[in-house]
Amino acid sequence: MRPPTPTLRSRPRLAAAALAASAALLLVCLTWAGAGAGGFLFSSTPSTSTASAALRATGPDAPPAFAYWISGTGGETRRVLRLLRAVYHPRNRYLLHLDAGAGGDERAELAAAVRGEKAWGNVDVVGEGYAVDRTGSSVLAATLHGAAVLLRVARDWDWFVSLSSSDYPLVTQDDLLYAFSSVPRELNFIDHTSDLGWKEHDRFEKLIVDPSLYMDRNSEILPATEPRQMPDAFKIFTGSPWVILSRNFTEHCVHGWDNLPRTLLMYFANAAYSMESYFQTVICNSSEFRNTTVNTDLRYFVWDDPPGLEPLILDESHLDNMVNSIAAFARRFVEDAPVLTKIDEELLNHSSVCVNLSGKQGMDVDSCSKWGHINVLRPGRAGEQLRRFISEISQTRGCS
Template sequence: MVQLESAKCSFLLCLGICIIFCSAIYLKAKISNTPKVSVLSCQLLPENCPILPSLTPGFRWERQDCPINYIVDAKANCSRLRSELHFITVPLSKEEEDYPLAFIITIHKELEAFVRLLRAIYTPQNVYCVHVDAKASGDYKRSVRNLVRCFPNVFLASVSERVMYAGFSRLKADLNCMKDLMRFPVKWRRVINLCGQDFPIQTNLELVRYMQGSEWRGKNMAPGVKQPSYIQYRTRFQYEEVNDSVAPRGKGQTKGPPPHNLTIYFGTAYYSLTRAFAQYVLNSAVAKDLLSWSRDTFSPDEHYWVTLNHVEEAPGSNVNGGWEGNIRAIKWKDQEGASHQGCKGRYIRDICIFRTGDLLWVVEKYSMFANKFETTSFPEALDCLELWHRHKVLQQALVPVQPSWQLITEVPKSTEGQQQSSTLSYPQIKGSNFSS
């Protein structure tokens, strides 16, 4: 009997130890798997940010956002994620709500830059198609997928291309998203394409008013001119994507003439297109035949959109148009001394990667977006522009501003932690009236 009682006690002791051990494992796993956005130590304001509005006397800037871990768990709490990432969650005006926009965002690297771009342009009435390069890492793709699932109006492209610089795949990526956007239930009014190294200068309200102004209402923005002679090699010879690059096919094989007796134009790969024009691009024989003809050209996205925009029967076409339209603020190397006084950062493929010293030029250009930024090279430039842009967005808001939307506020110097905003002025686009 004593032996039985001893065995019973030993069993209960072992059982208790097992329960404690298993509970510890369970709690550790639960804590480690708790969906969260990891908040690190708060960072200071970027040094030498020349574009922040002047402070009210007796006030100082106080930053509201902290750097975070952008690798989001698949089971992360979406409500908390939207709040901690400072996403704006309601339309900021009836005017914007009634004019939803569609965005195509093609990305392949710098997850942080993508998240900050998305939160800068995000509003719940718009629609966003994100094309992730098929070459991107698995971790990168998962992180983007985990993020976009938290937004009903943000989705991944149904078909992902292996994008090559200057290749047909870059054009195809835009078209894949355009098809997906046409199937989305929101009847957006215009579509704008972006890459992960873009950042907005205009707010969503300014974009809506700019594109609805007398100059662009019902018209596409696809700037460009008749193909100059020095650029005609791009469509005169055949090219192919080989070994992650675009190279001439064979020994300079020439192409036949463009279909439908089209005149080929040369312009920017970036655009703002009407919904009717997007339907024309996807359905018309002229657009389909030009697309097929463009498969073996060099950098077809720089002739495809602008050429179709000069077709008279295309909806919203600008047959007599040239380089009009403030699509991008870009410092091209060959325009140094003319349109700008040099790049304070560095040139890559003759395009300036901006530093903070370039930002006054950027905001004074007052284009829709600026290009290019790199968080790995000059993070302070994107940081500075982002604070300026979000503060401007909230100054224009016609709804109560939620604390989680703020990235920066003015607070009295004598009061720590007590926030108080003031009215600051920003340059306005022609015809804007933010008090309406």
Template sequence: MSQLRATKPGLLVCTAVCVCVFLYLRDPAPEELTEPTDPAAVECSFYPDELCLALFEGKEAAPQIAKFCKNPHGSQILAHMHRAGNCSQVSQKVHFITRPLSAEEANFSLAYIVSTHKDLTMFVQLLRAIYMPQNVYCIHVDKKAPKKYKSAVQTLVNCFENIFISSKGGRVARTGFTRLQADITCMKELVRSKFQWNYVINLCGQDFPIKTNKEIIGYIRSKWADKNITPGVIQLPNVTSRTSGRHPELTPEGSIHGAPEGRFKEEPPHNLTIYFGSTYYVLTRKFVEFVLTDIRARDLLQWCRGVPSPEQHYWVTLNRLKDAPGATPDVGWEGAIRAIKWRNEEGSVHDGCKGRYVHGSCVYGPGDLSWIIRSPLLFANRVDSTAPLVATCLERRHRLQALRQAEVPAEPHWHLQQEGESF
């Protein structure tokens, strides 16, 4: 029997609570459906594991029920960290895994670059899902993040030797040179750190793992041993204008940073062929060291100033150099690591967004969970606090998988909070 299915109060209890809420709010405005204000509608008073299981199985009624079942610990993480008093209590009360779960994982460390600027709950859920004590994490906190948010992230990070905040917390647009520079800064600090690691993976605050740490390592070693994962192709003639002049950068809120200057870029340095590909990657340590030292990489980085979305060109172009460590010159689009529902692929690649589209991609709703967990990819994007049950269900499923795969006995605090437990 599934561990998700084995939880006692179950779907019937949540259904009863939520039906009562529905009768109480029988004529709600649309916004009240997604953000109820009546106390009875705020939460189901426990983590609804059987509701999550119903959503994973794609049952039709579950998304309607889920509208009334809100994540019960959403705004409590910061207060809980302050109450914990010391770092030992923080790691336990916030349910971080504190030992390698297998010999394979202990001997194959990953580095992560995570960019964040808001939503502490989502950040903590993401961090504790990808956290393992043998890995190392560089956190880039955007300069525009609220002071309290920066302080909360720093409080948490201070409790872990293998997590640090990037020394250059500049303002980072969603796309543009500052986005690329943030990753380069973290790479420099990861290479200088005392921690050894095999690959680096970059994520944003709306990513969430679908696969466990052990499964991610297995995927890398079986399909990409000593190779970089940077999907992309030679830039087609009809899109060469993307690199032909200065364009504005988009901030995470969608506003414009920097105006076009109306001039054309010079030819790429060293006669490089420019590729177009993914912003997100899995790179070997040797390739990172190459990026930080090779003259072609340094000159290409300078050339990228003013190019729109240079992060979609930089990594994939360098990885197509035949003498680059771990290069994959002929790989094409193979190797995507993030499951995304693009609006223009609706009906062909996926069955439509059950949440809402923002900038052409789906911010997942509970009805998307069955599609997410069927994906063979490593991470889901975009998961955020507007649909807290999505992150809650994914996290609980992810933790159960990790503990089932573990080769060591589970510590009590590795289990996420149970029904009725006050966070």
């Protein structure tokens, strides 16, 4: 006799258990980090990585370093590589992930492209794809997984930055590193609010199931039939899903020396768009970290009126506003949009050669990988503006 099929009434518990299991497996998976192409992580070239590490100055008097989690899906290898080139700096650390929408051959292609760049000794590629739905909690599990791996493979970065293949920088990495040199390294840049509005009913009283937590393919979320009460053990905050987190707070979310990160991970397993609320709720309910919160995500978006679930696609008509926004990143862009070439040339000082995947038509791509002294920053006017903005906005902290 076949066992009864689970109903939607019981599935939220299954989703919560799946997300909890995923979180528990983080540390187990980390034992595979650094394995070869057949293991968990496609690693960068060890000799290059070692040489880069020897050149990098570290400590409070040295420039900071970022750990980038860059995610994409099937058919986005070129987009991920273009974004990587645009945000690359030898001081930083990078982890690239293509979800279950991509095949193993695409991940191998991505890893081969990374290994083919002699200068990229600080870039790794997740060797296994897992299912992700960006409207559910599986994207949160993936982000925490990426953070856990970056904590394991590199001990000397200061901030965790999440990006997707639809994002692009508006300032050079020298500008960004210079701007962040002006503020304490325990600060967290998270857009947040406790004014939930319509989200209270649609996001938190309604239960959803994210099958991508326990399936091997990207799957859409499923609505449950029963509502739930708003919590009284903690206060929910929401905001932008794109964050810049300090290393200390990232460790807290991954390792959780108190029970709050795990409790909230279970709660948000059955909430839609959990990436827009998890980090906000953890930090604003933590007495240790709430006063390290700066209310900005340093992103440029354009929303429709009334706003939809995703910001509008950006094009050349938005370029002036992007430049004047004093943002570090912008989204959403389509692949090979002409505005990206303008950003490369006018804002990032990259030629079109440097964002191609290979040296086609006799182009000297190797010249794009040459760096001067990696501990000396060369900011431009945008870096000075961003530094002043970050220094000013960082004076107001907390979750009021």
